[in-house]
Amino acid sequence: MDIVKGLSMHRESDELAEIRRAVRSLCEAFPGEYWRAKDSVREYPAEFVDALTKAGFLAALIPTEYGGSGLSLDEAAVIMEEIQASGCNGGAAHAQMYIMNTILRYGSDEQKSDYLPKIASGDLRLQAFGVSEPTSGTDTLSLKTRAVRNGDEYIINGQKIWTSRAEHSDLMLLLARTTPRDQVEKKTEGLSMFLVDMQQAVGNGMEIKPIRTMMNHSSCEVFFDDLRIPASALVGEEGKGFRYILSGMNAERILIAAECIGDAKWFIDQAKTYASDRTVFARPIGQNQGIQFPIARCYSQMRAAELMVHHAAAVYDEGGNPGEEANMAKLLASEASWAAADMCVQTFGGFGFAEEYDVERKFREARLYTVAPISTNLILSYLAEHVLGLPRSY
Numbered sequence: 007m008d009i010v011k012g013l014s015m016h017r018e019s020d021e022l023a024e025i026r027r028a029v030r031s032l033c034e035a036f037p038g039e040y041w042r043a044k045d046s047v048r049e050y051p052a053e054f055v056d057a058l059t060k061a062g063f064l065a066a067l068i069p070t071e072y073g074g075s076g077l078s079l080d081e082a083a084v085i086m087e088e089i090q091a092s093g094c095n096g097g098a099a100h101a102q103m104y105i106m107n108t109i110l111r112y113g114s115d116e117q118k119s120d121y122l123p124k125i126a127s128g129d130l131r132l133q134a135f136g137v138s139e140p141t142s143g144t145d146t147l148s149l150k151t152r153a154v155r156n157g158d159e160y161i162i163n164g165q166k167i168w169t170s171r172a173e174h175s176d177l178m179l180l181l182a183r184t185t186p187r188d189q190v191e192k193k194t195e196g197l198s199m200f201l202v203d204m205q206q207a208v209g210n211g212m213e214i215k216p217i218r219t220m221m222n223h224s225s226c227e228v229f230f231d232d233l234r235i236p237a238s239a240l241v242g243e244e245g246k247g248f249r250y251i252l253s254g255m256n257a258e259r260i261l262i263a264a265e266c267i268g269d270a271k272w273f274i275d276q277a278k279t280y281a282s283d284r285t286v287f288a289r290p291i292g293q294n295q296g297i298q299f300p301i302a303r304c305y306s307q308m309r310a311a312e313l314m315v316h317h318a319a320a321v322y323d324e325g326g327n328p329g330e331e332a333n334m335a336k337l338l339a340s341e342a343s344w345a346a347a348d349m350c351v352q353t354f355g356g357f358g359f360a361e362e363y364d365v366e367r368k369f370r371e372a373r374l375y376t377v378a379p380i381s382t383n384l385i386l387s388y389l390a391e392h393v394l395g396l397p398r399s400y
């Protein structure tokens with residue numbers, strides 16, 4: 007554990023150090039055995055999510071006037087990083103931290119006062135984010151789920167895929183098309199955001215089907231068949247949903263990048279400890295440069311990515327638009343964590359595959375982040391086009 011603390015060496019305020027300590031202390035109650043048991047039957051880690059909620063960590067970004075902690079994004083990022091560095095899995099709850107941003111920024115006063123205090127207290131879980139669809143993939147503007155206004159209601163038809171935590175959320179932020187694509191002036195218009203009450207919707211036009219994946223992530227398919235929701239569920243202006251999604255992406259990418267840094271620290275810590283303890287040919291394997299160098303390389307890679315994560319968070323917290331920095335943070339951090347995961351398995355040799363060491367579980371969990379919430383290629387495309395001014399490739 008000490009090494010992970012030692013790894014957080016960018017100059018930190020006492021507040022950040024205190025957040026790290028508090029998160030670590032909470033995570034100690036959720037050791038590897040807990041996660042292994044959940045993983046083996048793909049069960050939602052409800053106790054862990056409840057503990058995070060009660061401690062106020064998931065309400066980090068909700069302003070104090072709505073009952074949240076009113077922390078900065080950099081502080082929220084440290085929470086997610088420490089969860090991962092402790093061997094836990096923040097993927098079970100991270101969305102509760104950032105999805106509410108759309109309501110905070112674009113919701114009506116009524117939506118904010120109705121929902122944010124309950125989300126902050128944990129009475130309502132807003133953990134489901136319905137964007138991805140099976141046929142449109144990364145091309146969000148091609149999504150097909152329709153919301154048609156009918157008097158005081160919208161009627162929803164269509165399908166989402168990979169809606170994580172859908173079975174464990176009271177509310178879903180849903181992106182659906184309100185104006186057909188061939189009838190909008192700009193192709194980025196015509197999509198709208200809705201806050202769907204899932205408790206009411208399930209069985210009344212909404213059906214949720216879990217997808218079994220390589221790790222315990224509670225992802226689902228969600229089907230809409232004439233689901234009726236009140237017109238008051240619309241968030242912000244009709245037709246502007248894509249813009250709202252884009253504006254929330256920087257925070258999401260920075261927080262996920264921070265999780266990747268935490269994962270990388272966990273893998274490096276495990277590898278370092280194991281390499282010191284494991285003796286083969288009458289000496290610790292860590293005495294061999296063939297074992298040392300990959301650990302040192304991963305450490306350097308992680309530290310460089312960590313700087314970018316904090317830099318991106320700082321730009322965000324200063325009110326800037328860190329599109330470039332948030333994308334680079336996510337790219338570098340997800341690659342650093344995956345490199346560290348691979349290095350850790352190699353360092354452990356055969357024991358890297360044994361469940362009891364948690365390396366194989368974290369390896370499976372860490373694999374996600376070069377694909378979701380945005381894949382590496384799409385980040386590179388963003389940087390090529392929007393930062394470097396190269397021609398748009400798609």
Ligand SMILES: Cc1cc2nc3c(=O)[nH]c(=O)nc-3n(C[C@H](O)[C@H](O)[C@H](O)COP(=O)(O)OP(=O)(O)OC[C@H]3O[C@@H](n4cnc5c(N)ncnc54)[C@H](O)[C@@H]3O)c2cc1C
Pocket residue numbers: 134135136137138142143144145167168169170171219223225374377378379380381382383384387399400
């Ligand atoms: C476990 C899990 C949880 C998820 N949770 C959620 C969630 O809660 N809510 C939600 O809305 N979505 C969620 N997703 C979806 C996730 O955001 C997408 O899987 C991801 O954005 C990639 O989209 P896709 O799977 O449709 O891949 P595709 O778009 O089909 O792409 C497949 C591959 O082709 C590449 N590619 C596509 N187009 C181009 C191009 N023009 N140039 C170069 N390469 C290209 C991509 O980079 C990728 O490598 C989740 C996914 C997973 C696996």
